[in-house]
Amino acid sequence: MASDIYTKYTAFKQDDLLAKIRTSVSAKRFSHILAVQKTAVILAKRFGGDVEKASIAGLIHDYAKECSDEELLRVIYENNLDKEIIGFGNNIWHGVAGTILIEKELGVVDAEILQAVSVHTTGSDNMSLLDKILYVADFIEPNRRFSGVKKARELAEVDLDKTVKYETKHTLLKLVEKEIKVYPKTIDTYNKYVAS
Ligand SMILES: [Fe+2]
Ligand SMILES: [Fe+2]
Numbered sequence: 600m601a602s603d604i605y606t607k608y609t610a611f612k613q614d615d616l617l618a619k620i621r622t623s624v625s626a627k628r629f630s631h632i633l634a635v636q637k638t639a640v641i642l643a644k645r646f647g648g649d650v651e652k653a654s655i656a657g658l659i660h661d662y663a664k665e666c667s668d669e670e671l672l673r674v675i676y677e678n679n680l681d682k683e684i685i686g687f688g689n690n691i692w693h694g695v696a697g698t699i700l701i702e703k704e705l706g707v708v709d710a711e712i713l714q715a716v717s718v719h720t721t722g723s724d725n726m727s728l729l730d731k732i733l734y735v736a737d738f739i740e741p742n743r744r745f746s747g748v749k750k751a752r753e754l755a756e757v758d759l760d761k762t763v764k765y766e767t768k769h770t771l772l773k774l775v776e777k778e779i780k781v782y783p784k785t786i787d788t789y790n791k792y793v794a795s
Contacts, residue, residue: 646759
């Protein structure tokens with residue numbers, strides 16, 4: 600089955616990829632990662648996405664989540680990534696800078712998978728099916744506990760776009776409530792998928 604044995608898109612077999620990721624994150628994060636992978640596969644099957652790409656994207660999406668700020672900033676500077684992200688912290692960095700580390704250390708070069716990882720916390724104003732699958736899987740995976748997750752899971756049973764809309768509004772409301780600076784791409788996602 601495509602979700603069990605990777606044949607494309609990464610230089611590693613699934614077991615080797617799993618081992619590399621397991622040693623890069625905490626046990627709790629690893630369990631989240633596996634849950635996102637499983638959820639992404641379910642969503643890909645439900646909405647006609649590429650199951651192998653969804654599985655890999657789920658597995659690698661938080662590879663850089665536990666990197667130090669220094670390490671992520673080094674990646675941002677050394678690779679001339681958009682300097683705008685510097686003011687936003689790990690929540691934004693681990694996706695964008697993570698793609699550089701993923702390409703180098705996990706041998707994933709597929710542009711569609713890397714893009715889904717890059718925007719998994721923010722969305723964008725031009726989300727592919729894979730972007731939406733990963734964005735939603737990260738939000739609704741079974742370990743998630745927050746008010747509103749039940750509603751998001753119900754929406755994801757039937758309509759991916761409505762779930763993207765719900766998730767984006769929910770995320771933005773939380774950021775505003777906590778007076779956290781909002782990354783412009785999150786606003787772009789809101790303008791595209793929420794506002795009418
Ligand atoms: Fe993440
Ligand atoms: Fe995640």
